């Protein structure tokens with residue numbers, strides 16, 4: 322038979338619950354002594370009814386109130402008692418309970434694994450729970466560090482002989498643990514337990530998680546080399562091959578027939594309409610440039626090629642024509658305070674003089690393909706054929722209609738059924 326009690330907060334009696342339990346304890350005592358003359362309808366006879374309370378099932382805070390054990394602070398485990406392994410987190414400002422590997426079977430592989438845990442093997446054995454009478458003894462005399470009171474349940478004469486007096490209801494525990502795991506894995510704001518404080522605490526405790534390895538103190542090994550600065554002697558190149566693509570400086574292009582100094586950078590930048598505009602928007606913006614210098618920064622463990630470019634001014638030197646082609650004016654140089662770009666960030670483009678618009682060049686992009694390092698050979702013709710117009714999307718409908726209005730009479734035959742391909 323299950324007796325249920327609901328105690329609602331927030332003004333619950335807490336540790337004083339025993340006062341309210343007294344009538345129940347009185348009834349339980351009577352039931353233990355036996356109530357004579359109870360009628361058994363099934364067998365049609367009278368008998369002596371006896372009953373005992375086997376255990377209580379509750380959450381952890383209620384466990385403290387019902388058993389009289391301390392369930393908070395450094396000695397929060399009623400089983401481990403004074404030997405509770407606890408640690409106050411410097412950054413998380415909470416007490417955590419550790420050393421759980423000692424409950425594993427003695428030859429369990431986790432006990433020998435160091436790196437996955439706190440860097441140490443675990444040879445400890447689980448604590449022996451107090452025997453029933455030891456518990457009572459501790460409550461009644463002497464050392465009361467782990468006890469707040471002598472629970473009223475000890476008034477039941479059999480209570481001290483029960484091996485299990487209180488059981489935890491797993492519903493709350495599983496729910497809370499599950500919430501935390503899911504919240505952390507999915508990085509749900511407000512429910513994520515992984516943060517700077519948690520990382521620092523893990524580090525303090527010698528726990529080298531995989532997450533921690535990369536950013537020991539938030540700094541990767543590569544970043545350390547970067548912070549040390551490059552070698553002051555910087556080699557510069559007239560020509561540089563990256564992922565099969567040849568980049569030249571402008572001076573080199575001027576000598577040869579090929580053109581390999583044009584670059585395009587798609588940057589995620591903040592854009593403002595004017596100096597007074599407070600509604601800046603973050604968006605992707607394309608920049609076109611011509612490589613002036615190629616530097617290979619030497620950070621000892623690795624080198625980083627960077628290009629110093631003349632960037633075409635995005636406002637005065639860049640237009641998209643009626644057909645959607647991007648045109649640039651190579652004489653309009655802007656962005657002079659931010660000339661360098663990582664070679665890995667740019668895409669190669671070609672600037673071809675636009676015969677329709679004097680002073681403007683059409684931007685063409687090179688298809689992504691392996692590009693053999695053929696110097697001196699006539700690769701230009703080949704490249705031109707393979708080049709694709711560098712458009713920023715299809716021309717919009719208005720432009721298209723205008724174009725049709727102008728050219729329609731010449732280029733569209735009458736009397737045919739038009740086939741529109743969308």
Ligand SMILES: [Zn+2]
Pocket residue numbers: 398399400401402405
């Ligand atoms: Zn414990």
